[in-house]
Amino acid sequence: MKKLLKRYRVFLIVLGAMLILTIVNVELGVKAFSVTGYSLKEMILVIPPIFVLLGLLDIWVPRETMIKYMGEGSGLKGIILAIFIGSAAAGPLYGAFPIAAVFMKKGVKFSNIMIFIGAWSTTKIPMFLFEVASMGTIFAVTRLLIDIPGIIIIAFILSAVMTDDEVKKLYENAEHFDD
Structure with missing residues (x-):
């Protein structure tokens, strides 16, 4: 568990900061989560094809x-x-x-x-x-x-x-x- 927390500490710190931001300023917090969600969706659409191409490059x-x-x-x-x-x-x-x-x-x-x-x-x-x-x-x-x-x-x-x-x-x- 300790190793897992250490590995994801930056993510957890940013998530905590965004939650505090949302409590302090709901509108800004919602916007921050929206931007984060958009970026995450973009990465999910881009990264898998890149890794497929990497696998092919590595093998071929x-x-x-x-x-x-x-x-x-x-x-x-x-x-x-x-x-x-x-x-x-x-x-x-x-x-x-x-x-x-x-x-x-x-x-x-x-x-x-x-x-x-x-x-x-x-x-x-x-x-x-x-x-x-x-x-x-x-x-x-x-x-x-x-x-x-x-x-x-x-x-x-x-x-x-x-x-x-x-x-x-x-x-x-x-x-x-x-x-």
């Missing part, structure tokens, strides 16, 4: 293939593939992190994982098409031409700034992702 794509195309010696090929996979992805950003964990388990280079997450958050194809329709081709292409080098630069800076021990710890934590 051998580690050697991932290392060859996105590992330490992948070079430009790994960068382009990371940008393409991140740009083609669907769903909110929190969906990228389980995929990044599987990439880590498969031996993908750290900077390519950072590029993948950056591409997922800023260069999605549907977002690009929306920008073309809403704000014009010049704006959309300009933003994309600024974002892609920016993502790559940030990924390389992060890779350079983080120590080998920190990166190793991240990879070790990813090994226990599905425990």
Whole structure:
């Protein structure tokens, strides 16, 4: 029981705070529970398909293939593939992190994982098409031409700034992702 309480302590603290908020201000408390319910529903609709795709990725794509195309010696090929996979992805950003964990388990280079997450958050194809329709081709292409080098630069800076021990710890934590 103690282990269960420790595991869910943050959830219980937030739930308690929301209950106190509801007692103090009913309207605001109801709104908070409504927003929480909406977010929970969105997550329930998004997370299962992501985990199905993760399972397929984990089973169908051998580690050697991932290392060859996105590992330490992948070079430009790994960068382009990371940008393409991140740009083609669907769903909110929190969906990228389980995929990044599987990439880590498969031996993908750290900077390519950072590029993948950056591409997922800023260069999605549907977002690009929306920008073309809403704000014009010049704006959309300009933003994309600024974002892609920016993502790559940030990924390389992060890779350079983080120590080998920190990166190793991240990879070790990813090994226990599905425990």
